[in-house]
Amino acid sequence: MSETTIPRFVIDPREFADQRVLVTGGTKGAGQAIVRRLGAAGAVTVAVARSAVAEGTTPGLFVQADLGTPEGADAVARTVVDKLGGIDILVHNLGGSTAPGGGFAALTDQLWQDELSLNLLGAVRLDRALIPGMIERGRGVVLHISSIQRRLPLHDSTIAYAAAKAALSTYSKALSKELGPKGVRVNSIAPGWIRTTASEALVRRIAEHSGSDEAAARQSIMDALGGIPLGRPSWPEEVAELVAFLASERAASIHGSEYTIDGGTVPTV
Numbered sequence: 001m002s003e004t005t006i007p008r009f010v011i012d013p014r015e016f017a018d019q020r021v022l023v024t025g026g027t028k029g030a031g032q033a034i035v036r037r038l039g040a041a042g043a044v045t046v047a048v049a050r051s052a053v054a055e056g057t058t059p060g061l062f063v064q065a066d067l068g069t070p071e072g073a074d075a076v077a078r079t080v081v082d083k084l085g086g087i088d089i090l091v092h093n094l095g096g097s098t099a100p101g102g103g104f105a106a107l108t109d110q111l112w113q114d115e116l117s118l119n120l121l122g123a124v125r126l127d128r129a130l131i132p133g134m135i136e137r138g139r140g141v142v143l144h145i146s147s148i149q150r151r152l153p154l155h156d157s158t159i160a161y162a163a164a165k166a167a168l169s170t171y172s173k174a175l176s177k178e179l180g181p182k183g184v185r186v187n188s189i190a191p192g193w194i195r196t197t198a199s200e201a202l203v204r205r206i207a208e209h210s211g212s213d214e215a216a217a218r219q220s221i222m223d224a225l226g227g228i229p230l231g232r233p234s235w236p237e238e239v240a241e242l243v244a245f246l247a248s249e250r251a252a253s254i255h256g257s258e259y260t261i262d263g264g265t266v267p268t269v
């Protein structure tokens with residue numbers, strides 16, 4: 001797979017026919033690739049983000065909301081139940097870090113709360129609102145996008161983010177134990193470095209903070225991660241392909257698991 005060419009995969013246009021799919025953070029990066037992938041396979045997609053999207057740039061429904069707030073989660077849940085009667089596949093892709101560099105001392109209570117709201121509570125609130133419908137129907141799929149940082153935290157800039165993702169992975173496992181017997185499959189995905197708008201923004205922030213250029217900043221991320229054996233970050237389309245597999249009937253016996261997609265970055269078993 002090339003470092004410069006976006007990969008293209010064979011898609012069965014009926015695989016997710018009429019399945020109602022909600023993707024949080026579905027307008028950029030991995031979320032946008034997931035919406036496109038499942039939409040191309042026949043799903044009815046709903047993308048959620050804070051900033052409006054240009055007409056026609058996202059297939060299916062778009063709901064404008066800030067999922068860092070309880071009100072945002074309520075508005076999204078109400079809209080999808082009113083318009084679609086519920087959701088069959090819930091992809092909690094929303095996440096990221098807005099904390100400044102500078103390590104533990106730079107992290108105020110408010111910054112901790114922001115990282116936990118964005119990377120954990122947004123998913124918890126939507127699960128609480130939308131999973132009862134799945135239980136009633138006796139079927140459903142929930143996917144939580146975590147990060148390898150939950151096992152490999154970068155101390156300079158993402159301590160709170162890494163801690164929030166660790167909480168998300170454990171929450172996902174706990175939820176799977178409760179929901180498995182009720183027909184709802186729950187899994188999580190731990191990506192390594194994905195080539196997205198957010199990771200490019202992180203490169204620029206580190207370059208600014210350390211007074212170096214982007215190539216040096218990119219190398220510093222590679223070094224902080226201990227290198228990527230495959231030699232490149234993942235494409236959002238590759239993460240979307242893993243989401244499509246785990247959400248499909250092809251993965252019907254995969255439950256309560258976490259799938260790492262990181263080019264071999266995590267150096268341990």
Ligand SMILES: NC(=O)c1ccc[n+]([C@@H]2O[C@H](COP(=O)([O-])OP(=O)(O)OC[C@H]3O[C@@H](n4cnc5c(N)ncnc54)[C@H](OP(=O)(O)O)[C@@H]3O)[C@@H](O)[C@H]2O)c1
Nearest residue numbers: 025027028029030049050051066067094095193194196198
């Ligand atoms: N990129 C990486 O290297 C990497 C590595 C490991 C894990 N991950 C995880 O993979 C997932 C996707 O990351 P990404 O890099 O693809 O993200 P991204 O490019 O930053 O896209 C984030 C998406 O979330 C939306 N969003 C951000 N804050 C929001 C809020 N408060 N409420 C609603 N929507 C919001 C954004 O749109 P608006 O700005 O318009 O709201 C955008 O659609 C995240 O969970 C991230 O933690 C990423």
